[in-house]
Amino acid sequence: MAWETVIGLEIHAQLSTKTKIFSGASTAFGAEPNTQACAVDLGLPGVLPVVNAEVVRLAVRFALATNSSITERSQFARKNYFYPDLPKGYQISQMALPIVGPGEMTIFDGEDRQKTIRITRAHLEEDAGKSVHDLFSDQTGIDLNRAGTPLLEIVSEPDLNSAVEAVAYAKKMHALVRYIDICDGNMQEGSFRCDANVSIREKGSDVLGTRSEIKNLNSFRFLERAIDFEVERQIDVLEGGGEVVQETRLYDADRDETRSMRSKEEAFDYRYFPDPDLPPLLVEQSFIEQVRANMPELPTVRTQRFVTDYELSEADAVTLTSERPTADYFEATLAAQHITPRLAATWVMGEVFSRLNNDGLSLEQSPVNAEALAGLLIRIQDNTISGKIAKSVLDTMWESGEPADKIIAAKGLQQITDTGAIEAMIDEVIANNPEQLAEYRAGKDKLISYFIGAVMKASKGKANPGELNKLLKPKLDG
Amino acid sequence: MALKEQDIKDIAHLARLGVDDSALAPLAADLSTVLSLVEQMNSVNTEGVEPMAHPGNAVLRLREDTVSEPNQREKLQQAAPATEDGYFLVPRVIE
Amino acid sequence: MDIHTKTLAEQAELLKQKKVSSVELCQHYLDRIERLDSKFNSLITVDAERALAAAKLSDEKLAKGEGEALEGLPLIHKDIFCTDGVLTTCGSRMLDNFIAPYDATVVQRLQNQGMVMLAKANMDEFAMGSSNENSYFGNVVNPWKAGTVPGGSSGGSAAAVAARLAPVATGTDTGGSIRQPAAFCGLSGIKPTYGRVSRYGMIAFASSLDQAGPFATTAKDCAMMLQGMAGFDERDSTSSDQAVPSYTDGLDQSLEGLKIGVPAEYFADGLDASVAQAVEQAIEEFKKAGASIKPISLPNQGLCIPAYYVVAPAEASSNLSRFDGVRFGHRCDNPVDLEDLYKRSRAEGFGDEVKRRILIGAYTLSAGFYDAYYLKALQVRRLISDDFQKAFNDVDVILGPTTPTPAFAMGDKTDDPVAMYLNDLYTVSANLSGLPAMSIPCGFADGLPVGLQLVTNHFEEARLLQVAHQYQQITDWHTRAPEGLD
Numbered sequence A: 001m002a003w004e005t006v007i008g009l010e011i012h013a014q015l016s017t018k019t020k021i022f023s024g025a026s027t028a029f030g031a032e033p034n035t036q037a038c039a040v041d042l043g044l045p046g047v048l049p050v051v052n053a054e055v056v057r058l059a060v061r062f063a064l065a066t067n068s069s070i071t072e073r074s075q076f077a078r079k080n081y082f083y084p085d086l087p088k089g090y091q092i093s094q095m096a097l098p099i100v101g102p103g104e105m106t107i108f109d110g111e112d113r114q115k116t117i118r119i120t121r122a123h124l125e126e127d128a129g130k131s132v133h134d135l136f137s138d139q140t141g142i143d144l145n146r147a148g149t150p151l152l153e154i155v156s157e158p159d160l161n162s163a164v165e166a167v168a169y170a171k172k173m174h175a176l177v178r179y180i181d182i183c184d185g186n187m188q189e190g191s192f193r194c195d196a197n198v199s200i201r202e203k204g205s206d207v208l209g210t211r212s213e214i215k216n217l218n219s220f221r222f223l224e225r226a227i228d229f230e231v232e233r234q235i236d237v238l239e240g241g242g243e244v245v246q247e248t249r250l251y252d253a254d255r256d257e258t259r260s261m262r263s264k265e266e267a268f269d270y271r272y273f274p275d276p277d278l279p280p281l282l283v284e285q286s287f288i289e290q291v292r293a294n295m296p297e298l299p300t301v302r303t304q305r306f307v308t309d310y311e312l313s314e315a316d317a318v319t320l321t322s323e324r325p326t327a328d329y330f331e332a333t334l335a336a337q338h339i340t341p342r343l344a345a346t347w348v349m350g351e352v353f354s355r356l357n358n359d360g361l362s363l364e365q366s367p368v369n370a371e372a373l374a375g376l377l378i379r380i381q382d383n384t385i386s387g388k389i390a391k392s393v394l395d396t397m398w399e400s401g402e403p404a405d406k407i408i409a410a411k412g413l414q415q416i417t418d419t420g421a422i423e424a425m426i427d428e429v430i431a432n433n434p435e436q437l438a439e440y441r442a443g444k445d446k447l448i449s450y451f452i453g454a455v456m457k458a459s460k461g462k463a464n465p466g467e468l469n470k471l472l473k474p475k476l477d478g
Numbered sequence B: 001m002a003l004k005e006q007d008i009k010d011i012a013h014l015a016r017l018g019v020d021d022s023a024l025a026p027l028a029a030d031l032s033t034v035l036s037l038v039e040q041m042n043s044v045n046t047e048g049v050e051p052m053a054h055p056g057n058a059v060l061r062l063r064e065d066t067v068s069e070p071n072q073r074e075k076l077q078q079a080a081p082a083t084e085d086g087y088f089l090v091p092r093v094i095e
Numbered sequence C: 001m002d003i004h005t006k007t008l009a010e011q012a013e014l015l016k017q018k019k020v021s022s023v024e025l026c027q028h029y030l031d032r033i034e035r036l037d038s039k040f041n042s043l044i045t046v047d048a049e050r051a052l053a054a055a056k057l058s059d060e061k062l063a064k065g066e067g068e069a070l071e072g073l074p075l076i077h078k079d080i081f082c083t084d085g086v087l088t089t090c091g092s093r094m095l096d097n098f099i100a101p102y103d104a105t106v107v108q109r110l111q112n113q114g115m116v117m118l119a120k121a122n123m124d125e126f127a128m129g130s131s132n133e134n135s136y137f138g139n140v141v142n143p144w145k146a147g148t149v150p151g152g153s154s155g156g157s158a159a160a161v162a163a164r165l166a167p168v169a170t171g172t173d174t175g176g177s178i179r180q181p182a183a184f185c186g187l188s189g190i191k192p193t194y195g196r197v198s199r200y201g202m203i204a205f206a207s208s209l210d211q212a213g214p215f216a217t218t219a220k221d222c223a224m225m226l227q228g229m230a231g232f233d234e235r236d237s238t239s240s241d242q243a244v245p246s247y248t249d250g251l252d253q254s255l256e257g258l259k260i261g262v263p264a265e266y267f268a269d270g271l272d273a274s275v276a277q278a279v280e281q282a283i284e285e286f287k288k289a290g291a292s293i294k295p296i297s298l299p300n301q302g303l304c305i306p307a308y309y310v311v312a313p314a315e316a317s318s319n320l321s322r323f324d325g326v327r328f329g330h331r332c333d334n335p336v337d338l339e340d341l342y343k344r345s346r347a348e349g350f351g352d353e354v355k356r357r358i359l360i361g362a363y364t365l366s367a368g369f370y371d372a373y374y375l376k377a378l379q380v381r382r383l384i385s386d387d388f389q390k391a392f393n394d395v396d397v398i399l400g401p402t403t404p405t406p407a408f409a410m411g412d413k414t415d416d417p418v419a420m421y422l423n424d425l426y427t428v429s430a431n432l433s434g435l436p437a438m439s440i441p442c443g444f445a446d447g448l449p450v451g452l453q454l455v456t457n458h459f460e461e462a463r464l465l466q467v468a469h470q471y472q473q474i475t476d477w478h479t480r481a482p483e484g485l486d
């Protein structure tokens, strides 16, 4: 039987704010346990939530970036359940009236075809705290620093039909939230995590199968593997005559499998109802316009600008703008030293990317920042060094962190442009290679490159190639 | 709606309230009485009536995103039944 | 010294004229508490040392001619308000060891106004009750008659002021919890507009209904207290930023031309004849004072109790989830696992009525029942609220009895939750609608006080207080005190 996979993603993006969604406690990562959990975050008796304006701004920014509708009056609701890292016994979230309504995002499927994925909704909610199981014997420790951290939960329609599409969508969403500066996208720290709702159905059927929800996938690789495993598992279940049960499953990266999270039969009944502590959230048109006016440039707009302003190919522009840090790095390089866009593009996509790749670093972690790279490229542009030398200079910069000029000066790598000096080297090379000279003069033109190489070698690569070319031929020709 | 003992058990579990078996029947009776009282609401047609979750017509006021709450862990944990190294402690949770 | 027979306003004058010091005044009340409260059990915590230290500071300010509007005046807080460094129990075993690490905004404000807290008052557990028989710290006795209840849930506050253990006290009102005990104890008490007084630090029962207000012997004292309590609080998203007018400036305006609406539904089945008679008599007084009386109708009044007993428990069931034995409050001994910790801590920490309401609330919100109960109640709530808005097109104030009967005997209704709930018949509609409402004494039935309820439109507390004050200029019910308490 042929099966079709149906996937919907719920992405939790931690919003980049200084304080919690409902309290003035800091959201900084990595503090001592419970030092950033104030009375409101702890849910002490009598305390009340007050909404952070910034989370509303960031949610509206997301809506504008995804052509989503914005709910004029949205409403916070309580999701009731007991868990020790959920201080109040309920999570404040949004249910019936989320701040962001339907929208969409276009991705490329596995065959490079464009596909539009519908975004159902995106709502604001608070994160829970953290349970620590390995620090105390027989006890679990609760750290509520994370409790109340603002999240935007972005829910897609079940429009994704493979793990590859799911990853493409998640990656594009990841790039987008960083583009519009609403989330730092740090997956290790849990700032961007995915839940995948996975089901299968007979190909051609328009009835959805029973889905399982795989929780807290915090890398694209895990997302892909978890879905692949889960699809196989469900096929096995159905083809073995069984039924898929609706449940929450956990992906175990060590075993590369998903397993059921419910230790025993437990009916979940969250008893959502409007939070009486929080009246409706009114988003006025003037507020939306203000957010629009301060909107960071969107990726698609930036791609077109790169093509028009920098005369880059569409493909290069797409590569350079696929992630905001790359585009920022590229433009910072140009801005620092008036580097020509072509040169900067080649170096960023080539030399810089390959070194980052080798070292397993992200662009933000690059030992050579945009200004430093510009300091190198300008020396190619003004003929101080050749492109080839520049690569070795970049190697040294990568290791030492020193600026290009300092390395060029210290190693004496400046190009030789003095015609007298180059002529002297040419003369010496010709004198030392009488046989090759004879062959050349007998008509073996191609030997010119042999002489160029020899002179370059003699100059330790520093002879200016232009000058060399100009001077060499007349001498060879006699 | 008349509640049965099993209903009380189920709700009590949802609400994480320990209830002795002997208390189930009286609670079922009490709550059924209350439910029949509130079911008097059914005498009025509310079709199309906008539900009122908040009195008045207030809307949210928003707070600026500035840190206003300093670390007060020691003071805030004084009321805690069990803490260690800054953590609240609960019996081992198996995930 | 008979200073406890003076009103708050009079005591303020005496302090300013230095005829009495705050330390003397507070000591006088502390002595009375010591001597008398064993009869009433109206208080949970008395902190004499702290009170006298605060009184001393007030005296220093007063000596320099400084001090705020309520400088040096004593009060009692309902034990629902968090008080920094002082036990805050909410009448529950759950919090019998809870020293709050912060002040409620109401506590903070009244302290900023110079008031001195003497004690914290007994109350129905988590404010759930109409008789103060639901306190972990024991029943409160109505000072007017041994064996009768003071009303609830702010029964301790009401009994304490009635026994003149303080000139004023704070209370909270979710379905009548200020007005009903005020009526039972012969006091003036006001529940302000929802959002007028901050709820921060006031332990929540039903968040969309709860509102704090004062108890006093007179409407004028209520005005002074409300002035100190009201106003915008950035820590409470439901608090209103509408400016607070002067509540005392307009008190002396006459009632000439005032339009009073009297709903037929308030005089229907269930109303005790003696209460009806006292209220009828009050209506006559208002007519004499120049007000016109207009019969009105609140057609959905009969659905107040049903709607209230869905909305309030639903919110409560969620509000009380935080009492889980993890971060504060009661924890059972030796929990074997997390579920045991939750279930036993909550079973031991909460009393019967609280458990009932948690269960009802959880049930009406649960899958399959939400629409039939909770959503329906919110719709009925809208109808009830609309009835009032329609009525206020024609009248300035709505008048009726505060309660169907005067104070009842202890144990009378403890076996029948529904009979107990019907006490709130006339009061819950103001909470459902967010309207300000007040109870003032308007007579006696069998030696027990009868309360008159006045309701105005949103944020019209000044008018409410003026009407009550004017009534108290032509009657003397509010000056009566229980006998034998000197």
Ligand SMILES: [Mg+2]
Pocket (backbone or CB within 6 Å): A010, A153
């Ligand atoms: Mg979800």
Ligand SMILES: [Zn+2]
Pocket (backbone or CB within 6 Å): A012, A125, A153
């Ligand atoms: Zn979520």
